[in-house]
Structure formats: structure tokens, C-alpha cells
Amino acid sequence: GLGDQATIDAWSEALPQLGAVERLVITHYHPDHLGAGADLVRMAGAGEVVQGSLDARLSSATWGVEASLQEFRGYLELHGMPAEMAARSTTAESRLLIHPPLPTLLVDPGDRLSLGGESWVVHLLPGHADGHIVLHGQRTGRLLGGDVLLADITPNVGRWPDTAPDPLGRYLASLDAIDRLAPSLVLPGHGPVIGDAAGRTRELREHHRERLDVHLDALRAGA
Numbered sequence: 001g002l003g004d005q006a007t008i009d010a011w012s013e014a015l016p017q018l019g020a021v022e023r024l025v026i027t028h029y030h031p032d033h034l035g036a037g038a039d040l041v042r043m044a045g046a047g048e049v050v051q052g053s054l055d056a057r058l059s060s061a062t063w064g065v066e067a068s069l070q071e072f073r074g075y076l077e078l079h080g081m082p083a084e085m086a087a088r089s090t091t092a093e094s095r096l097l098i099h100p101p102l103p104t105l106l107v108d109p110g111d112r113l114s115l116g117g118e119s120w121v122v123h124l125l126p127g128h129a130d131g132h133i134v135l136h137g138q139r140t141g142r143l144l145g146g147d148v149l150l151a152d153i154t155p156n157v158g159r160w161p162d163t164a165p166d167p168l169g170r171y172l173a174s175l176d177a178i179d180r181l182a183p184s185l186v187l188p189g190h191g192p193v194i195g196d197a198a199g200r201t202r203e204l205r206e207h208h209r210e211r212l213d214v215h216l217d218a219l220r221a222g223a
Contacts, residue, residue, distance in 0.1 A: 002035035003099040011040055023115070024101060026051040027146030028129035029059035033189060037101035050113065051103035052124065055131030061162055063098050075161045107133065120144070125178070127171020128155045130163050141184035148174055149200055152191040154207055168208065175201040 001007030015021065021044035026034050041049060051059070061067060069090045076086035107113070111122045113135065120135040125148045135144040147155050157171045164170070178186075178201055186194035194200050 002031055003039055003097040004036075007036040008039055008043070011036065011043055015044055021046050023048040023050060025113075025135065025144070026055065026059075026101070026103070027134065027144070027189060028052075028132040029055050029062060029100070030129060030147070031063075031096050031098050033146070034059065034063075034100045035096065035098045038099035041101045048105055049101045049103045050105045050107055052122070052131045052133040053106040053108050054124070055129070055133065056103050056106055058129070058131050058162060059100055063100050069094055071161050109133075123177065123181070125174035126164070127157055127167050127174045130167075132174075136181055136183065141182070143178070143181065143183035143186045143197070145178075145183075145186045145188050145194075147189045149178060149186050149194060149197060149204075150188050150191050151194050151200065154204060172205065172208065175204060 001010065021040075024037065024041055024044075024046045026037065026049065037049070040046070072093065073086050073090040076089060077083055081089070107122045109122055109124045113120045113122065115135070115137075118140060119138045121138060123134050123136060125132055125134050128147045132146055132148060134146055134148060137143070143149075149155070155171070157167050159165070159167050178197055183197050186197050186200075188194060
């Protein structure tokens with residue numbers, strides 16, 4: 001969650017029920033995922049913060065002391081957003097409460113973590129975020145999936161000043177990777193647990209196929 005009082009209050013209620021929290025794993029650097037990270041580490045006394053190497057670089061560039069939102073504003077205007085709206089969007093972004101935790105362990109694809117007596121393999125699945133990692137349990141087949149696969153909504157696939165080209169192509173490749181992993185259960189960053197991962201990847205592919213057709217029709221009509 002964001003680093004605001006509502007998130008801190010929610011964790012204050014949850015932590016006594018969870019027991020000891022030894023490790024925090026960051027799937028990706030979006031503000032709703034690491035905004036309260038430093039607060040949570042402090043409150044829980046977690047001794048380890050795990051983050052993907054690429055994601056840590058993106059987090060530092062976006063939320064670090066040297067970060068500037070002027071490039072973001074210029075990017076919005078370059079792609080057609082009216083200047084006044086771009087200014088409002090940039091101001092709103094600057095007011096987000098984000099307290100990223102400092103990672104103590106950087107991981108890359110193929111690395112393994114031991115969680116709850118199970119070995120979990122790190123996979124890089126971009127599209128929603130360039131450095132998005134997921135963890136795949138080698139005994140149970142469970143997938144700690146972050147925002148790559150969500151049950152009720154379509155994960156946002158966006159192009160930003162600091163991201164690689166063709167995010168949709170990379171996202172569709174990530175859906176293929178999930179099919180190959182064939183997880184028994186996906187524990188996502190938002191919404192309910194997903195029991196039929198293959199069924200959900202099919203739905204998302206069809207959604208994007210339909211949307212691309214709409215875009216193509218608009219372009220053919222002169223958009």
C-alpha cells in the first residue's frame with residue numbers, strides 16, 4: 001500500500017495476527033506495492049528485504065532523491081495530453097506518499113529463496129513493470145504472482161519514459177511463461193486467489209486481441 005496513515009493502521013491490525021515477519025519481498029516498484037515498505041519493515045522488524053536487481057534500479061530512478069517528475073510531465077505532453085492536465089497529473093504523482101525500503105538482498109531470474117520450508121524460484125515476468133519478479137514454489141507449485149495475473153481486472157500495461165519498448169509484447173510473453181510454469185495456485189497482489197491460471201491467461205489474451213482489433217479499426221478509420 002501507499003505510505004499513508006490508512007495503510008499503517010491496516011498493518012498495525014494485521015501484524016499481531018500474522019506473527020513474526022522475517023522477510024519482505026518486493027515484486028515491483030509501483031507505489032501501491034512499496035509505498036509503505038519502509039514503514040512495514042520498521043513496524044514488523046523484518047531483517048531482510050528482497051527485490052529484483054532491475055526493479056531496484058527502476059525504484060531508485062523513480063522514487064530516489066535524484067528523481068524528477070519533469071521528464072514525466074514532458075512525456076505526457078509529448079503523447080498528446082494537454083499541458084494543464086499533464087501538470088495536474090504530475091502534481092498528483094508528486095504528492096503520493098512513498099517510503100521505499102532499502103533492499104538487503106537483490107535477486108535475479110533463476111535465484112532461489114527459502115520461504116516457509118519451501119524452495120521458491122525467482123522468475124522475471126515483465127509487461128506490467130519491467131523488473132516485476134514472481135516466486136514459484138517448487139514443492140506446492142504455488143506462484144506469488146504480484147500483478148502479472150489478476151482475477152478481476154486486467155493488469156495495467158503501460159509505456160513510460162524509463163521503460164523498455166513493446167510492454168504489451170513482453171506482457172503476452174509473460175502469460176506464456178505462466179502457462180509453462182503451470183502453477184497450482186496464483187496468489188496475486190490484488191483480488192482473489194486464482195485457481196485456474198491457464199484459464200485466466202486465455203481470458204487476458206482474448207481481451208488484448210479484442211482491444212488491438214479496436215485500435216486497428218480506429219487507425220484504418222483515420223485516427
